[in-house]
Structures are given as structure tokens and as C-alpha cells.
Amino acid sequence: MSAPFPLDTLYRVETPESIDLALRPASLLPRALAYAIDLAIRGVILGAAYGVLSFFGALGVGLIALLTFLVSWWYMVLFEVLAQGRSPGKRYMKLRVLHDDGTPVGWSASLLRNLLRVIDLLPFGYTLGILSSLLHPAFKRLGDLAAGTLVVHDETPQPAAAPLDVIPLTPPFLLNLADQQAILAFSERRETLTSARREELASLLTEPLGTDSRDASTRLDRIARGLMGSTS
Amino acid sequence: MKQSPFEHRYQAEWVRFDEHLGLLEKRRPLASPEDIKRFAANYRRLCQHLALAQARGYSPGLVDRLRQLTLRGHQQLYRHRGNPGQRLIRFLLTDFPQLVREEWRAVAAASLLFYGSLLVMGVLIYYVPDLVYSLLDPAQVADMESMYAPDAKRIGALPERASSQDWQMFGYYIRHNIGIAFQTFAGGLLYGLGSLFFLLFNGMTIGAVAGYLTQLGSGVTFWPFVIGHGAFELTAITLAGAAGLKLGAALVAPGRQRRSEALRLAARRCVGLVIGVTILLVLAAFTEAYWSSSAALSVWIKYSVGALLWLAVGAYFICLGRDSHASDR
Numbered sequence: 041m042s043a044p045f046p047l048d049t050l051y052r053v054e055t056p057e058s059i060d061l062a063l064r065p066a067s068l069l070p071r072a073l074a075y076a077i078d079l080a081i082r083g084v085i086l087g088a089a090y091g092v093l094s095f096f097g098a099l100g101v102g103l104i105a106l107l108t109f110l111v112s113w114w115y116m117v118l119f120e121v122l123a124q125g126r127s128p129g130k131r132y133m134k135l136r137v138l139h140d141d142g143t144p145v146g147w148s149a150s151l152l153r154n155l156l157r158v159i160d161l162l163p164f165g166y167t168l169g170i171l172s173s174l175l176h177p178a179f180k181r182l183g184d185l186a187a188g189t190l191v192v193h194d195e196t197p198q199p200a201a202a203p204l205d206v207i208p209l210t211p212p213f214l215l216n217l218a219d220q221q222a223i224l225a226f227s228e229r230r231e232t233l234t235s236a237r238r239e240e241l242a243s244l245l246t247e248p249l250g251t252d253s254r255d256a257s258t259r260l261d262r263i264a265r266g267l268m269g270s271t272s
Numbered sequence: 273m274k275q276s277p278f279e280h281r282y283q284a285e286w287v288r289f290d291e292h293l294g295l296l297e298k299r300r301p302l303a304s305p306e307d308i309k310r311f312a313a314n315y316r317r318l319c320q321h322l323a324l325a326q327a328r329g330y331s332p333g334l335v336d337r338l339r340q341l342t343l344r345g346h347q348q349l350y351r352h353r354g355n356p357g358q359r360l361i362r363f364l365l366t367d368f369p370q371l372v373r374e375e376w377r378a379v380a381a382a383s384l385l386f387y388g389s390l391l392v393m394g395v396l397i398y399y400v401p402d403l404v405y406s407l408l409d410p411a412q413v414a415d416m417e418s419m420y421a422p423d424a425k426r427i428g429a430l431p432e433r434a435s436s437q438d439w440q441m442f443g444y445y446i447r448h449n450i451g452i453a454f455q456t457f458a459g460g461l462l463y464g465l466g467s468l469f470f471l472l473f474n475g476m477t478i479g480a481v482a483g484y485l486t487q488l489g490s491g492v493t494f495w496p497f498v499i500g501h502g503a504f505e506l507t508a509i510t511l512a513g514a515a516g517l518k519l520g521a522a523l524v525a526p527g528r529q530r531r532s533e534a535l536r537l538a539a540r541r542c543v544g545l546v547i548g549v550t551i552l553l554v555l556a557a558f559t560e561a562y563w564s565s566s567a568a569l570s571v572w573i574k575y576s577v578g579a580l581l582w583l584a585v586g587a588y589f590i591c592l593g594r595d596s597h598a599s600d601r
Contacts, residue, residue, distance in 0.1 A: 055319070055342075055346055055350075056350075057315075057316060057319040058319075058323070059319045059322055059323060059342055061339065061342060061343050061346060062339060063343075098439060098440040099439045099440070101440040101443065101444075102439035102440040102441070102442055102443030102444070103439075103443060104443065105440070105443030105444045105446065105447040106442075106443040106446055106447065108447055109443075109446050109447040109450060109451070113450070113451070113454065124297065138347075141350075142343065142346055142347065142350075143346070143347060143350045143351055144347050144351055146351075148540065148543040148544075148547075151543060151546065151547070152539050152540075152542070152543055152546075155454050155457060155458050155546065156458050156461055156539075157458075158454070158455060158458045159458050159459070159461040159462060159466070162462075182461055185532055185535060185536070186461060186519065186535050186536060186539040187536075187539060188536045188539075188540075195340060196340075197333075197336050197337040197340045198333060198336070198337075217328075217329035218329075220329040221329050221330075221331065221332055224275075224329075224330070224331030224332065224333075225331060225332045225333070227331075228331050228332065228333040264331075267274065267275065268274060268275045268276040268331070269273075269274025269275060269276045269277055270274075270276055270277070
């Protein structure tokens with residue numbers, strides 16, 4: 041399973057059950073957008089607090105300082121640990137923080153990656169963090185490297201498509217596993233491909249299928265139906 | 273078996289497992305105790321289905337769905353939970369002092385840098401007071417002089433400070449001091465240079481202030497003020513520096529590991545130090561805001577309490593967590 045997508049950024053984690061889990065690390069742009077959202081939320085929180093607490097004199101000033109401390113150093117940590125690895129910005133961008141081994145991020149790792157954020161900020165505007173995440177195959181910034189964490193896309197799988205109502209066909213040539221999966225995927229994705237694109241893809245196989253390009257996609261669907269088998 | 277019968281046979285199981293996961297992800301308990309007992313077995317069965325689906329070349333859509341389900345199950349099954357209160361108590365009573373003793377090399381190096389620069393600068397400025405202007409600008413020096421003037425009613429802040437401002441100062445100390453400690457630690461990621469800089473810079477500044485005020489005759493207000501919370505605060509800065517130096521050392525000399533691996537292992541040990549530093553600094557902020565600033569008590573009470581606090585901190589790191597039970601973590 042490791043070879044078929046050589047250009048993919050999939051990050052594979054082997055579990056104790058010898059299953060390969062594939063995680064999709066999030067790159068710079070979605071992470072930057074999530075951070076911008078979090079920054080705005082923190083700005084609003086602090087702005088509102090300044091507005092209210094400034095009426096309370098010295099006590100208010102003390103509380104503002106405490107709140108500033110909490111919001112600037114602990115906002116991310118609390119959300120990441122208590123909300124399944126997602127701060128509000130990450131939730132909006134459908135991102136999630138995990139340990140390298142695919143388990144949910146814990147207190148110590150989250151604390152580390154967020155404390156070390158000040159280094160990623162250096163010398164200005166996240167320069168080190170941006171360089172590091174552009175150079176790393178799993179887009180890790182320095183804090184992620186030290187804490188052993190990973191920011192991944194939260195994927196929601198497509199619901200299963202109803203089986204096609206066509207007459208099954210035995211493939212006219214021998215299929216290996218990769219071919220078989222490619223044909224099944226072609227049939228499964230019929231809702232998301234335009235018919236022109238489907239015909240274009242299917243026309244690659246006109247010769248082995250022994251038919252013209254218009255008929256090729258229907259034939260592939262029938263072969264896929266045959267591969268799926270029947271439920272009865 | 274072809275894909276459709278396979279899906280047909282196990283679909284109900286997958287749907288039920290998905291419902292269980294939904295509940296667990298919202299931190300709600302599963303409906304029946306039977307379900308809780310079967311969760312791990314159900315998860316392993318799902319793993320088997322995924323492996324079969326991959327090996328038999330079933331459609332990528334099905335494989336993806338099973339993989340997502342497995343991933344979510346994996347995240348619910350393999351997580352580190354514990355009673356946080358219990359963990360905190362054990363951390364304070366055994367783990368933290370043990371960790372500091374185990375990392376004595378880094379702690380010694382950081383102490384040498386910090387207290388060394390503090391002493392050198394303090395003695396230098398005691399004899400050559402004008403040197404203070406090489407570190408602090410004149411406005412800061414003037415502020416400092418008025419803060420610790422021997423006739424002040426409440427010390428350690430601007431002269432007009434009243435008791436109601438203790439709260440204000442508490443908040444300020446938390447934000448300012450813990451921020452500095454965190455930076456001192458994080459600076460270690462720059463091959464230790466950041467920690468080195470903050471240790472030396474803070475040591476020199478504190479030394480300069482102490483030396484300058486002592487030669488000015490303000491020592492009578494300055495020393496009773498700082499001795500109490502200094503026990504927590506200076507220790508905390510040193511430990512934060514030690515954690516930072518450890519990060520730096522892992523990068524400079526990773527030994528027989530890859531740099532990233534060495535960094536990760538060092539960082540994992542540093543977390544304990546940083547948490548301990550945070551707790552120490554909260555204590556320091558309390559002492560500084562509510563105890564140190566009071567001018568009503570006699571100087572000797574303050575000196576003796578201060579000395580006691582230093583002894584207590586020393587004893588804490590030397591003695592705690594040494595009994596035989598402490599080692600089985």
C-alpha cells in the first residue's frame with residue numbers, strides 16, 4: 041500500500057494492530073488561516089475584557105494582566121487538549137492536532153508546541169515557523185518537531201454510493217489489485233466527475249476493452265459491478 | 273468474497289461502532305456496560321476488516337470509510353488519561369524534585385550562568401556605580417531609586433502604591449515573570465543561545481539593581497523586599513534556563529540519535545521542568561504581591577521568613593521523592 045501514491049503527502053502511522061492509518065498533514069495556508077481566526081477571537085476576548093474591567097480600578101488592571109497571560113499562553117493549550125485537538129480556528133478550517141503516532145494531543149505535547157511558538161515567530165511574522173513547515177515533509181513547524189505533534193486535516197469520508205443497476209460484466213483481461221481498485225474508484229466517483237471527463241478517462245481503455253470511447257465508461261461501470269458482486 | 277456481500281454482512285457492525293465513537297467523542301458514556309467491554313474487541317475486528325478490504329482490493333471508497341473509522345477508534349482507545357488531581361500531587365511530591373535532581377548538570381550550568389553573572393555585575397556596580405547606566409537607562413534608574421527609597425511606606429512599586437493595588441501587582445507579576453520564564457525556556461530551541469542570553473541578561477540586570485541600590489543605602493528596603501519571593505523566582509528562572517539549555521544541548525550534540533529525535537526526547541523531559549517553573553512563579557507572585565510589599569513588619573521578620581523560604585525550597589529539591597515507592601512511576 042505504500043507505493044501507489046508516490047506524490048502524495050499522506051503520513052502513515054502503523055498501529056499496534058498492524059494497520060496503516062493514513063493521516064493527511066495540513067500545509068501552511070490552512071494553518072495560517074486557522075491561526076488568523078484564533079488571533080481575531082483572542083483579540084475580541086481581550087478587547088471586551090478591557091472594556092468591562094477598566095471600570096474596576098486596580099483590581100480590574102490586575103485581572104486584565106491575568107487574563108492577558110491566560111489568553112496569550114494558554115488559549116491554544118486548553119482548546120487543543122479539551123476540544124479533541126481543535127482550537128476554534130482549527131475547527132473552522134477542519135484541522136486537528138495529533139501526536140506523531142496518531143493519538144490525540146495531550147497536555148505536555150500541547151504545552152510544548154505552544155510555548156515554543158515564540159521561536160517560530162522569530163525574527164518576525166513566523167519566519168522560522170514558515171521556513172520549517174515548508175521544508176518538512178509533514179509541514180511541521182519547530183514547535184511541532186520538538187513536541188512530536190502533527191496538524192492534520194479532519195477528513196469526513198464520502199457516504200457510500202448506491203450500487204449501480206447494470207448488468208455485471210466479466211473483465212476481458214486480467215486485473216491486478218491496483219487495476220481493480222482503479223476501476224472501482226472510477227465507478228464510485230461517477231457523481232463527482234462530469235460525463236465528458238468520464239469519457240475522456242475511459243477512452244484510455246478503448247483498445248483493451250475492444251470498444252469505442254462512448255461505450256467504454258458504461259463497460260467499466262459494468263465491470264465494477266461485477267467486481268462488487270451481489271449481496272444475495 | 274466480493275465487496276458487496278462483505279459490506280452487506282458487516283455494515284450493521286460498522287454503523288454501531290460509528291455510533292459508539294460519536295458518543296465517546298462527545299465525552300458521553302456508552303449506553304450499556306456490555307458495549308464498553310466489547311469496545312476493544314470491536315475495534316480489533318474493524319482493523320481486521322480494514323486489512324481484508326485492502327488486501328482484496330475493494331473499492332477505495334470503502335477502504336477510506338473503514339480507515340476513517342479505524343482512525344477514530346484508535347484515537348479513543350489509545351489515549352493517556354489519568355486522574356489529574358492525583359497526577360498533580362504526585363508530580364509535586366516526587367516527580368518534580370526527582371526530575372530536577374536527574375537534570376543536575378543542566379541545572380548546575382544554568383545556576384552558574386545566572387548567579388555568576390548576578391554576582392559579578394552586583395560587585396562591579398557596588399564599587400563602580402556609574403556602570404549601571406551601561407545596562408539600564410537613566411529613567412529606569414530614577415524609578416528604581418524612588419521605589420526603594422528607605423522612607424517608603426509600601427515598597428517594591430511606585431511610592432503611592434496602596435494595599436488595593438496588591439491585586440494589580442499580582443496580575444502584573446504573573447504575566448511578566450512567567451512570560452520571561454517561558455521565553456527563557458523556548459530560547460533553547462535556538463541551539464541554546466536564547467536561553468543563554470536570557471539567563472545572562474536577567475542575571476546581570478538583577479545584579480546591577482542589587483549592587484546599585486546597596487551602594488546607595490537603599491539596601492535596607494531592597495533586601496527585605498526581595499528575599500522572600502526571590503527564593504521561588506530566582507529558582508524558577510534558573511530551572512527554566514536549565515530546561516532551555518537541555519533543548520539546546522540536544523540540538524548541538526544529539527549523540528547517536530537524529531537531531532529531531534534527540535530534540536523530541538529532551539523536550540519531553542523539559543515539560544516537567546516548565547510546569548514546575550510555572551507553579552513556582554505563581555507562588556512567587558503571591559509572595560511578592562501580598563507579603564514582600566508590606567512595610568508594616570519589621571525587617572528581621574522578613575529576613576528570617578525569607579531565609580526559611582530559601583531553606584524550604586532547597587530542602588524540597590534535595591529531600592523529596594527519595595523513598596523507595598517514588599521510583600515506580
